[in-house]
Amino acid sequence: MSGKENTNDDAFVAFVQLRGLQRFTGQHGWVQMQASSKDNFDKLLRSTLAELHRNDVLDESQLLDISCLKKFGTIEDVKGDGNCGFYAILLGLEKMGKIEPRSMTVTEFRKDLWEYAKTNEKQIRDEAIPESQKKSVKNAISWMTDVLDPLFRVTRRSYETGCHRCDWICGHWHFPLIAHKFQIAIVVYSSEKRTTITKPTKSDWLPRLLAHPRSLARAPWSVDIASAIFLVHANGCHYLHLSVPSDIQEPPEEDQSMKEPEQRDGSNPIDLDSVTI
Numbered sequence: 001m002s003g004k005e006n007t008n009d010d011a012f013v014a015f016v017q018l019r020g021l022q023r024f025t026g027q028h029g030w031v032q033m034q035a036s037s038k039d040n041f042d043k044l045l046r047s048t049l050a051e052l053h054r055n056d057v058l059d060e061s062q063l064l065d066i067s068c069l070k071k072f073g074t075i076e077d078v079k080g081d082g083n084c085g086f087y088a089i090l091l092g093l094e095k096m097g098k099i100e101p102r103s104m105t106v107t108e109f110r111k112d113l114w115e116y117a118k119t120n121e122k123q124i125r126d127e128a129i130p131e132s133q134k135k136s137v138k139n140a141i142s143w144m145t146d147v148l149d150p151l152f153r154v155t156r157r158s159y160e161t162g163c164h165r166c167d168w169i170c171g172h173w174h175f176p177l178i179a180h181k182f183q184i185a186i187v188v189y190s191s192e193k194r195t196t197i198t199k200p201t202k203s204d205w206l207p208r209l210l211a212h213p214r215s216l217a218r219a220p221w222s223v224d225i226a227s228a229i230f231l232v233h234a235n236g237c238h239y240l241h242l243s244v245p246s247d248i249q250e251p252p253e254e255d256q257s258m259k260e261p262e263q264r265d266g267s268n269p270i271d272l273d274s275v276t277i
Helices: 003-028 038-054 066-071 084-095 106-119 121-127 131-137 140-151 174-182
Strands: 074-076 185-190 194-199 202-206 228-234 238-243
Touching: 066 074, 066 228, 084 106, 084 174, 084 228, 084 238, 106 121, 106 140, 106 174, 121 174, 140 174, 174 185, 174 194
Parallel strands: 185 228
Antiparallel strands: 074 238, 185 194, 194 202, 228 238
16 A cells, blocks of 8 residues: 555544544534644644543543454445434445435435334334333333434424434434334444444344454354444444445454454443434
8 A cells, every 4th residue: 555545544534533523522612623634634633632631521442443444344424413323324225225325315214214113113112122221111201202202303394404412313222223124234333442233133232342244244143244234433423334345355363353252241232322423
């Protein structure tokens, strides 16, 4: 790889990290950052991290270095207006042929999921929601406030210009719902180097591990790569789409993703970071 390509890769990684930090710091009112060119991203990233450290807002463990995920596929950014999780899922559905490209707006997609959740509530609760979370949706009020309202509010006409954080996608409830509706798997590489696998009737999470897609294709997870959406949850605040080739090669034998980690008893398999836009 040439030096120029390396520079572009570094700039892209810094760009995504900076975008995440822009949102994170914006939430806490610390700094407002702007960059006039890609050359400024790394400098801004370092200075912003220093500012966050000084104010005890963020430490290095909260940042996901997405450069290590580029060996899995192509990282594709989406608009960060509060709908990023929905945009990334839509992009994945288009790429696997579940929906026609650009056939649905984010508002239409939200409403479609909302109607599916209303119509198939019992089936989704029984089959898709992990056992550790079923107690949280034992009554109609929880189903309405946790699942339905963040998807679509009948008093709102459009989400095309963005949305408030109360309407962001929630991995706890919406990923199982989407996996169930489209009969797909959703794999999320998130902060703390964690891999989450959500399937139509089962969810697993692998702590402290960014599992190679080919490793996930084997038992006990048996993820069909061609029928899976891969997402990156960068720095706990922004979803991106990860296009993984269906014929991706096996990881090296020493790759840690080949090992099956233990899941803690009573843990929440899809306890994704809450700050997401």
